[in-house]
Amino acid sequence: MRKLIFGMNLTLDGYTAAAGDDIGWSGAPSDELFQWWLDYELGIGTSLYGRKLWEAMSSYWPTGDRRPDATPAQVEFARNWRDTPKVVFSSTLEKVDWNTRLVTGDALAEITRLKAGDGGPMSIGGPTLAGAAMRAGLIDEYVVVTHPVLVGGGTPFFTAPAGRVNLNLMETRTFPGGVVLTRYETR
Numbered sequence: 001m002r003k004l005i006f007g008m009n010l011t012l013d014g015y016t017a018a019a020g021d022d023i024g025w026s027g028a029p030s031d032e033l034f035q036w037w038l039d040y041e042l043g044i045g046t047s048l049y050g051r052k053l054w055e056a057m058s059s060y061w062p063t064g065d066r067r068p069d070a071t072p073a074q075v076e077f078a079r080n081w082r083d084t085p086k087v088v089f090s091s092t093l094e095k096v097d098w099n100t101r102l103v104t105g106d107a108l109a110e111i112t113r114l115k116a117g118d119g120g121p122m123s124i125g126g127p128t129l130a131g132a133a134m135r136a137g138l139i140d141e142y143v144v145v146t147h148p149v150l151v152g153g154g155t156p157f158f159t160a161p162a163g164r165v166n167l168n169l170m171e172t173r174t175f176p177g178g179v180v181l182t183r184y185e186t187r
Contacts, residue, residue, distance in 0.1 A: 002114065003121040004048075006130040007040065007143025007183075010157040011150060016127050018151035021052065025149045030176040031073070033145070038077045040143070044084060045119040048111065050126025051090040054100075057081065057125075062098050087114070089129055108136050131159030141185045142167065148178040 008016050009026050017023050029037070041047075049057065064070060064078035086100040089107040096102045103110050111133055114122060124130045124139065133139050144157070167184035174180050 001116060002045070002119055003140045004111070004115055004124055004133065004138055005044075005121055005141040005143060006124050006134065006139045007141075007145065008125060008127070008157060009145045009147060011154075012146055012148055013150045013152065014157050015151050015154040016157050018154040021155070022151075023056070025151055026147055030179070031071070033175040033179055033181075034071075034077075035073050036173075036175070036181065038073050038080070041077065041080055041084070041123070044121055044123045046114065046122045047084055047086045048114075048122055048124040048129065049086060049088045050129035051088065051093055052128075053126035054086075054088045054090070054093075054096070058096075058098065058100075108132060108138070111138055112136075127155050127157055127159065134159065134165075135162045137162070139186065141170070141183065144182045144184070146180045146182070 009029075010016050011018070011025060018025055061078050061081040064081070065075040067074075070078070082098050084099065086096075086098070087103055087110070088096045088100055089103050089110070091104055093102060093104075107129060111124070115138060124133055130139065166187040168187055169182065170185055171183040172181065
Protein backbone atom coordinates (compact mmCIF):
# COMPACT_ATOMS: atom_id res chain seq x y z
CA MET A 1 0.00 0.00 0.00
CA ARG A 2 1.30 3.45 -0.93
CA LYS A 3 1.90 6.08 1.74
CA LEU A 4 -0.14 9.31 1.55
CA ILE A 5 1.59 12.44 2.91
CA PHE A 6 -0.07 15.80 3.59
CA GLY A 7 2.45 18.62 3.85
CA MET A 8 2.25 22.37 3.42
CA ASN A 9 3.59 25.65 4.72
CA LEU A 10 1.38 27.22 7.36
CA THR A 11 1.20 30.10 9.78
CA LEU A 12 1.76 29.70 13.51
CA ASP A 13 -2.01 30.05 13.99
CA GLY A 14 -2.57 27.15 11.58
CA TYR A 15 -3.55 28.64 8.21
CA THR A 16 -2.22 27.71 4.77
CA ALA A 17 -3.66 30.92 3.32
CA ALA A 18 -4.82 34.12 4.99
CA ALA A 19 -8.22 35.63 4.19
CA GLY A 20 -8.77 36.07 0.46
CA ASP A 21 -6.49 33.10 -0.36
CA ASP A 22 -3.46 35.29 0.42
CA ILE A 23 -0.25 33.24 0.67
CA GLY A 24 2.07 36.26 0.65
CA TRP A 25 2.70 35.82 4.38
CA SER A 26 5.22 33.05 3.66
CA GLY A 27 7.55 35.14 1.52
CA ALA A 28 10.34 33.45 -0.39
CA PRO A 29 11.65 30.34 1.38
CA SER A 30 15.25 30.24 2.50
CA ASP A 31 17.57 28.24 0.25
CA GLU A 32 17.76 25.58 2.96
CA LEU A 33 13.96 25.24 3.22
CA PHE A 34 13.56 25.23 -0.56
CA GLN A 35 16.14 22.45 -0.79
CA TRP A 36 14.23 20.46 1.84
CA TRP A 37 11.00 20.79 -0.18
CA LEU A 38 12.89 19.79 -3.35
CA ASP A 39 14.32 16.68 -1.68
CA TYR A 40 10.84 15.83 -0.37
CA GLU A 41 9.27 16.22 -3.82
CA LEU A 42 11.99 14.09 -5.45
CA GLY A 43 10.80 11.20 -3.26
CA ILE A 44 7.16 11.51 -4.31
CA GLY A 45 5.74 9.10 -6.89
CA THR A 46 2.43 10.91 -7.51
CA SER A 47 1.15 14.33 -6.44
CA LEU A 48 -2.54 14.81 -5.64
CA TYR A 49 -3.89 18.37 -5.84
CA GLY A 50 -7.06 20.21 -5.06
CA ARG A 51 -8.07 22.86 -7.59
CA LYS A 52 -6.73 25.96 -5.81
CA LEU A 53 -3.29 24.53 -5.12
CA TRP A 54 -3.14 23.13 -8.66
CA GLU A 55 -3.89 26.57 -10.09
CA ALA A 56 -1.17 28.15 -7.93
CA MET A 57 1.47 25.52 -8.78
CA SER A 58 0.61 25.30 -12.48
CA SER A 59 0.77 29.08 -12.86
CA TYR A 60 4.50 29.07 -12.03
CA TRP A 61 6.31 25.71 -12.14
CA PRO A 62 5.80 24.60 -15.75
CA THR A 63 8.26 27.31 -16.82
CA GLY A 64 9.99 28.01 -13.49
CA ASP A 65 13.26 26.60 -14.82
CA ARG A 66 13.34 29.12 -17.69
CA ARG A 67 13.34 32.21 -15.52
CA PRO A 68 16.64 34.10 -15.72
CA ASP A 69 16.96 34.31 -11.93
CA ALA A 70 16.14 30.62 -11.30
CA THR A 71 18.54 28.91 -8.91
CA PRO A 72 19.79 25.39 -9.65
CA ALA A 73 17.36 24.05 -7.02
CA GLN A 74 14.45 25.90 -8.65
CA VAL A 75 15.43 24.52 -12.06
CA GLU A 76 15.47 20.99 -10.63
CA PHE A 77 12.16 21.56 -8.80
CA ALA A 78 10.46 22.78 -11.99
CA ARG A 79 11.72 19.81 -14.01
CA ASN A 80 10.67 17.37 -11.30
CA TRP A 81 7.27 19.07 -11.02
CA ARG A 82 6.63 18.61 -14.73
CA ASP A 83 7.85 14.99 -14.70
CA THR A 84 6.00 13.78 -11.59
CA PRO A 85 2.60 12.25 -12.34
CA LYS A 86 -0.15 14.43 -10.91
CA VAL A 87 -3.85 13.98 -10.24
CA VAL A 88 -6.08 17.04 -9.86
CA PHE A 89 -9.46 16.69 -8.18
CA SER A 90 -11.96 19.31 -9.32
CA SER A 91 -15.58 19.59 -10.31
CA THR A 92 -15.00 22.90 -12.12
CA LEU A 93 -11.82 22.43 -14.18
CA GLU A 94 -12.21 21.07 -17.69
CA LYS A 95 -8.56 20.49 -18.60
CA VAL A 96 -5.15 20.01 -16.98
CA ASP A 97 -1.66 19.76 -18.49
CA TRP A 98 1.90 18.72 -17.59
CA ASN A 99 1.72 15.00 -16.89
CA THR A 100 -1.58 15.45 -15.05
CA ARG A 101 -4.88 13.61 -14.96
CA LEU A 102 -8.18 15.26 -13.96
CA VAL A 103 -10.66 13.51 -11.66
CA THR A 104 -14.10 15.07 -11.46
CA GLY A 105 -15.84 12.25 -9.58
CA ASP A 106 -15.48 10.74 -6.12
CA ALA A 107 -12.10 11.92 -4.80
CA LEU A 108 -11.99 9.58 -1.81
CA ALA A 109 -12.70 6.52 -3.95
CA GLU A 110 -9.90 7.50 -6.35
CA ILE A 111 -7.43 8.23 -3.54
CA THR A 112 -8.27 4.87 -1.94
CA ARG A 113 -7.72 3.13 -5.29
CA LEU A 114 -4.38 4.92 -5.80
CA LYS A 115 -3.19 4.05 -2.27
CA ALA A 116 -3.92 0.37 -2.90
CA GLY A 117 -1.78 0.38 -6.06
CA ASP A 118 1.94 0.11 -6.65
CA GLY A 119 4.38 3.00 -6.69
CA GLY A 120 6.15 5.46 -4.48
CA PRO A 121 4.64 7.68 -1.81
CA MET A 122 1.95 10.14 -2.80
CA SER A 123 1.65 13.72 -1.62
CA ILE A 124 -1.70 15.39 -1.18
CA GLY A 125 -1.95 19.16 -1.32
CA GLY A 126 -4.73 21.58 -0.82
CA PRO A 127 -6.37 21.69 2.59
CA THR A 128 -9.90 21.00 1.32
CA LEU A 129 -8.90 17.83 -0.51
CA ALA A 130 -6.52 16.78 2.28
CA GLY A 131 -9.21 17.50 4.89
CA ALA A 132 -11.55 15.03 3.20
CA ALA A 133 -8.75 12.44 3.06
CA MET A 134 -7.93 13.12 6.72
CA ARG A 135 -11.55 12.59 7.81
CA ALA A 136 -11.57 9.32 5.83
CA GLY A 137 -8.42 8.13 7.63
CA LEU A 138 -6.33 8.01 4.44
CA ILE A 139 -3.37 10.20 5.47
CA ASP A 140 -0.31 8.36 6.75
CA GLU A 141 2.03 11.28 7.41
CA TYR A 142 1.77 15.00 8.13
CA VAL A 143 4.53 17.47 7.21
CA VAL A 144 3.91 20.73 9.05
CA VAL A 145 6.18 23.64 8.05
CA THR A 146 5.29 26.45 10.44
CA HIS A 147 6.24 30.05 9.69
CA PRO A 148 6.50 32.61 12.51
CA VAL A 149 3.52 34.74 11.50
CA LEU A 150 -0.06 35.09 12.70
CA VAL A 151 -2.75 35.96 10.14
CA GLY A 152 -5.90 35.65 12.26
CA GLY A 153 -7.99 33.64 9.80
CA GLY A 154 -8.16 32.07 6.39
CA THR A 155 -7.84 28.49 5.17
CA PRO A 156 -6.91 26.11 8.01
CA PHE A 157 -4.32 23.36 7.56
CA PHE A 158 -6.31 21.00 9.77
CA THR A 159 -10.02 20.61 9.37
CA ALA A 160 -11.96 18.75 12.02
CA PRO A 161 -10.92 15.09 11.90
CA ALA A 162 -13.58 12.40 12.16
CA GLY A 163 -12.15 11.48 15.55
CA ARG A 164 -8.95 11.31 17.50
CA VAL A 165 -5.79 10.73 15.44
CA ASN A 166 -2.71 9.66 17.38
CA LEU A 167 0.61 10.60 15.83
CA ASN A 168 4.28 9.71 16.26
CA LEU A 169 6.87 12.46 15.87
CA MET A 170 9.33 11.52 13.12
CA GLU A 171 11.40 14.69 12.65
CA THR A 172 11.83 18.26 13.78
CA ARG A 173 14.06 20.82 12.15
CA THR A 174 14.54 24.57 12.32
CA PHE A 175 15.23 26.65 9.21
CA PRO A 176 16.42 30.25 8.81
CA GLY A 177 13.86 32.88 9.69
CA GLY A 178 12.40 30.82 12.53
CA VAL A 179 10.58 28.34 10.28
CA VAL A 180 10.05 24.99 12.01
CA LEU A 181 9.40 21.67 10.31
CA THR A 182 7.68 18.83 12.14
CA ARG A 183 6.82 15.48 10.59
CA TYR A 184 4.38 13.01 12.12
CA GLU A 185 3.16 9.59 11.11
CA THR A 186 -0.21 8.17 12.07
CA ARG A 187 -0.22 5.27 14.51
